[in-house]
Amino acid sequence: MTLEISGHPAPERIVIATRESRLALWQAEHVKARLEGLYPACRVELLGMTTRGDQILDRPLAKVGGKGLFVKELETALLDGRADIAVHSMKDVPMQMGEAFALACVSEREVPFDAFVSSRYESLDDMPPGAVVGTSSLRREAQLHANYPMLAVTSLRGNLDTRLRKLDEGQYDAIILAAAGLIRLGLKERIRTVLPAEISLPAAGQGALGIEALASRPEIRQWLGPLNDPFTAASVTAERAVSRSLAGSCEVPLGAFAEVRDGRLWLRGFVASPDGARFARSELDGALTDAEGLGIRLAEELRAQGAEEILATLG
Numbered sequence: 001m002t003l004e005i006s007g008h009p010a011p012e013r014i015v016i017a018t019r020e021s022r023l024a025l026w027q028a029e030h031v032k033a034r035l036e037g038l039y040p041a042c043r044v045e046l047l048g049m050t051t052r053g054d055q056i057l058d059r060p061l062a063k064v065g066g067k068g069l070f071v072k073e074l075e076t077a078l079l080d081g082r083a084d085i086a087v088h089s090m091k092d093v094p095m096q097m098g099e100a101f102a103l104a105c106v107s108e109r110e111v112p113f114d115a116f117v118s119s120r121y122e123s124l125d126d127m128p129p130g131a132v133v134g135t136s137s138l139r140r141e142a143q144l145h146a147n148y149p150m151l152a153v154t155s156l157r158g159n160l161d162t163r164l165r166k167l168d169e170g171q172y173d174a175i176i177l178a179a180a181g182l183i184r185l186g187l188k189e190r191i192r193t194v195l196p197a198e199i200s201l202p203a204a205g206q207g208a209l210g211i212e213a214l215a216s217r218p219e220i221r222q223w224l225g226p227l228n229d230p231f232t233a234a235s236v237t238a239e240r241a242v243s244r245s246l247a248g249s250c251e252v253p254l255g256a257f258a259e260v261r262d263g264r265l266w267l268r269g270f271v272a273s274p275d276g277a278r279f280a281r282s283e284l285d286g287a288l289t290d291a292e293g294l295g296i297r298l299a300e301e302l303r304a305q306g307a308e309e310i311l312a313t314l315g
Contacts, residue, residue, distance in 0.1 A: 015084035090205025105224035110180035112207035118174035134172035141254035145276030201255035204239035241295025280305035
């Protein structure tokens with residue numbers, strides 16, 4: 001007798017498309033293990049792929065097409081049937097997904113904040129004027145310039161291991177990375193300080209894993225249902241609504257971060273100029289069931305503070 005989940009037969013085989021960086025493979029293996037725990041009779045396989053975002057390392061992402069470069073090849077594998085699902089860091093998923101695709105699941109969030117990593121200094125406050133901080137993110141760059149104008153901020157590309165190597169070689173005095181990636185790879189000891197949201201508001205979706213599938217395959221959403229975390233999903237929905245409403249991408253210094261407090265969703269967001277000279281900031285709270293609307297309203301408040309004028313200067 002075939003086990004059924006909400007009217008759909010249990011899966012017999014699931015192929016996961018993934019980038020081949022160490023962190024991406026950890027994420028895919030994590031999902032694989034959870035699916036095997038749910039469906040012991042199911043064969044879960046990985047399809048490793050190299051994306052354009054992995055290949056272009058000599059230019060900032062903002063200048064070569066944004067973080068969507070990390071997902072296009074994986075989506076092609078979904079379309080042509082080589083894979084059933086793709087696992088992504090949610091902050092890498094474009095705000096506008098193609099009609100053929102859907103987010104089938106958002107799993108429980110890891111630490112969502114940025115991490116200060118340095119071999120020389122304990123914190124940003126300890127760094128002397130002119131010290132060099134590396135980051136790949138205009139969002140982080142704008143906040144660094146605003147809060148620590150005496151520091152030099154320079155571009156940092158490559159996967160997590162490459163960025164740590166460049167730091168260890170002395171190319172930077174410190175670097176800023178997502179804490180979640182370091183924790184997932186067992187590198188928590190590299191974190192000198194976790195930066196609070198007041199200093200470095202996270203990117204939309206940071207710390208959360210999303211699983212993408214074809215919109216035409218509702219059975220996959222049912223299979224992945226036990227992996228979905230409703231609090232994380234609501235938070236990420238609100239954050240992405242802010243970014244989507246303001247045409248946000250890695251090309252825009254924009255942060256959005258929501259957390260559940262006392263059963264309600266507290267959402268903060270900002271848009272800034274890359275040099276940190278101009279900022280539009282706001283925060284709202286609302287019902288978890290209105291996550292999308294909350295994000296849209298926050299975007300409207302940011303517009304009222306001049307967000308569109310700031311964004312217009314970035315074109």
